[in-house]
Amino acid sequence: MTTVTGATEDKKMPLLDHLIELRQRMLWSVGSLLLMFLVCFFFAEYVFDFLAQPLADVLLDGREDSRPPRLIFTNLTEVFFTYVKVAFFAAAFICCPIFLVQLWLFVAPGLYKHEKSAFAPFLAATPVLFFVGGSLVYFIIFPLVVEFFIAFETTGGNGNLPIELEQRVSEYFSLMMKLIFAFGLCFQLPVIMTLLARVGLATSKGMAAKRKYAIVGVFIFAAIFTPPDPISQLSLAIPIIILYEISIYMAKIVEKRRPKDEYDDLDDDADEDGGEEDGTTPAKT
Template identity: 65%
Template structure:
C-alpha cells in the first residue's frame, strides 16, 4: 500500500462525521442553487425568449405565412398565448430553476467530488475525475444539438400542418401556449442530455466489470431497436425528431464500445504489471 493510501486509511471518518459532511455539501449546493435561481428569475423573460427563439426565427422569417405556411393577410402577427392567469409566472419559475440547475451543475459535481474524494484511493480518484468533467460537457453537447439542430427542423415540420381558411374550410393556425412550449423544449433537452451520458455510464460499468466491449458488440442489434423505441418516446411524433435522437445515441454507443475496450486494455496492462511484480517478489 502506498503512503497516500495509508493516509486515506488513517483518516477514514465514522458514520456521524460522514453525515455531517454530507449535510454541509448539500447545504452549499442548495444555497448555490437558490442564489442562481434568484438571478435567473430576474432574467426569466430573456431566458424564456432564448428558448423560444428557434420557433420565433421561423415564424418571423416567414411571417407565419409565405406559401409554406399561410397567407399573411389572413392572420395576425405571430404570438404565443396563455390561458391561465398564473401560467406565465409559474413558467418563468420553471425556466429560472431549469437554468439555475444547469449553471450550478459544476458546483454540484464539485461538492460530490469533495465528499467522496477523501475516501478514495489514488487510482480511484484518477479513474473517477475524468467522468465528472465529461458528464456536464456531454450534457451541454446534447442540449446544443437540440437547440441548434433539432428544434428548427421539428418546428418547421409541425408548422407545415397549418392551413389557410377558405369558403368551405376552417383555418388551422398555430397558437402556441407558453407553458406547453416550455414543457416540450425541456423534455427534449433533458432527453438528449441524459442520452449523451451513455459513454460515461458504459465506461464506468466497464471499469467495475459489469459490461464488456465484446458484450456490447454482441448486443448492438438490440441496442439499435431499444434506441429507436426510446427516441419515439422522448421526442415529438415525427420521424425526423426520432432519427435526430437515435443516430447520436448509436454513435455514442459505438464510442462506448471503444472506451470499454480501452478500459479493458488498461486493466490487462495493470494486471500484467502486478503479476510481474509478484513474480519478482
C-alpha cells in the same frame, strides 16, 4: 497523533462523520441552487425569450401574412409559474459544476490515486456532454421539429376554417425542456457505459454482441421521448447509436488499463499492511 490521508482516512472515518460531511456538501449544493435561482428569476423573461427564439425564427420565416407570431397563455398564473420553471432550470444548469465539485470533494478522500485520475474526467465530461446534447436540440433538432408541425397549418377558404398555431407558453417550455433533457441525458451514455466497464459490470464484447438489441431499444426510447415525427426520432436515435459505438471503444480502453489498476490496488494495500505492521500508517498520494 498520526495523520492519514486518502483511502486510509476514509476507512477510519466514522459513519457519523461521513453523514456530517454529506450534509455539508448538500447544504453547499442546495444553498448555491437557491441563490442562483433568485438571480435567474430576475432574468427569467430573457432566458425564456432565448429558448423561444428557434420557434420565432421558423414562424417569422414561414408566415406570408403580416400577422406576427405569438405565444399565448390561457391561465392567469401560467406565465409566472413558467418563469419559475425557467429560473429553476437555468439555476440547475449553472450550478451543475458546483454539484459535481461537491460530489468530488465527498468521494475523493476514499479513492486511490489511479481511481481519482479515472473518475475525474467523467465528472468533467458530464456537463460538457449535456451541453452538447442541449445545443443539438436548440440549433438543429427543434427547428426541424417546428417546421414539421407548422406544415399542418392551413389557410382555409372555400368554406373551410383556417388551422393556425397558437402555442401556449407552458406547453412550449415543457416541449423544449423535454427535448433538451432527453438529448442531454442520452449524451451521458459514454460516461455511464465506461464507468460500468470500469467496475466490471459491462464489457466491450458484451456491448458489441448486444448491439442489435441496443439499436431497437434506442428507437423505442426515441419514440417515447420525442414528438411523433420521424425527423426528431431519427435525430435522437442516430446520435445515441454513435455514442453507443463510442462507448464500446471507451470500454476497450478501460479493459486494457484494468490489469495495471488492479496491480496498483494490490501494491497500495501491501503498503498499508506493511505500515500497520511496523506501527505506522502510510499516507496515500
